[in-house]
Amino acid sequence: MTRELYKTLVAGSSALAMTLALGASAQAFDTVQWDWTALVTTVIDTSVVADTILAPTGINQAENLQEALGDVTADGIATNIAVVPDLSVILPYPIDDLPVVEVGGQAMGNSASITADVSIQYDSLQTLTGLDPATAANITSTSLASGIDNAAVDSAATSVGNSLSVDLAYLDPQNALAIGNNVQNALINASATSTVDGVNLLGFGALGTLPIPVVSSKATAVANNFTANVAVGVPPVPVP
Numbered sequence: 001m002t003r004e005l006y007k008t009l010v011a012g013s014s015a016l017a018m019t020l021a022l023g024a025s026a027q028a029f030d031t032v033q034w035d036w037t038a039l040v041t042t043v044i045d046t047s048v049v050a051d052t053i054l055a056p057t058g059i060n061q062a063e064n065l066q067e068a069l070g071d072v073t074a075d076g077i078a079t080n081i082a083v084v085p086d087l088s089v090i091l092p093y094p095i096d097d098l099p100v101v102e103v104g105g106q107a108m109g110n111s112a113s114i115t116a117d118v119s120i121q122y123d124s125l126q127t128l129t130g131l132d133p134a135t136a137a138n139i140t141s142t143s144l145a146s147g148i149d150n151a152a153v154d155s156a157a158t159s160v161g162n163s164l165s166v167d168l169a170y171l172d173p174q175n176a177l178a179i180g181n182n183v184q185n186a187l188i189n190a191s192a193t194s195t196v197d198g199v200n201l202l203g204f205g206a207l208g209t210l211p212i213p214v215v216s217s218k219a220t221a222v223a224n225n226f227t228a229n230v231a232v233g234v235p236p237v238p239v240p
Contacts (some may be wrong), residue, residue, distance in 0.1 A: 061120075065162070156220075
């Protein structure tokens, strides 16, 4: 309601009251009709420009092209391993004397790593298929540990199609720049199997205090893997 209309209504109401008080039949307003139409248009246009100006002290420029055809298989097997502790030691045997059997298989098609402490620019293409590019490659890894006496076991199987890692550990902030293009194509069947069986520990105490598990079994299958890291590096320590 506008100020002028409000004044009019008040004046009219006063006149009506006065008329009624005088006993007259005249009325100021019988009907008040208000039509309100509002059209609000709001336009917000935000533009942000950030300029970064660096003067690198060096550059690591790399082009990586990898193509693999066919199957990749890796097997790690450890069986029938028996460790005989020092029988002259009074039981229980010290937990520090517990050995560890490590076994693993890692199958990988294409792998590349780019590291530098100066600016990095790279272009990478990794392709993995079967012998016939229209068919899938089999990437298979197996890790098997069985029949292990008096030893902890760490078993791991990993199958990876394509892998690229980029690591920039700069010492000068002017080198904190990594620009790259990464393309990975994998037409594969990836499988990883880790099996641990028949682990026996006799005569060892305080197994719960071990910093590692008595049995660790891991299996990982990955088609494409890419990591990039840009962080402050650790300055080298001069050798006297």
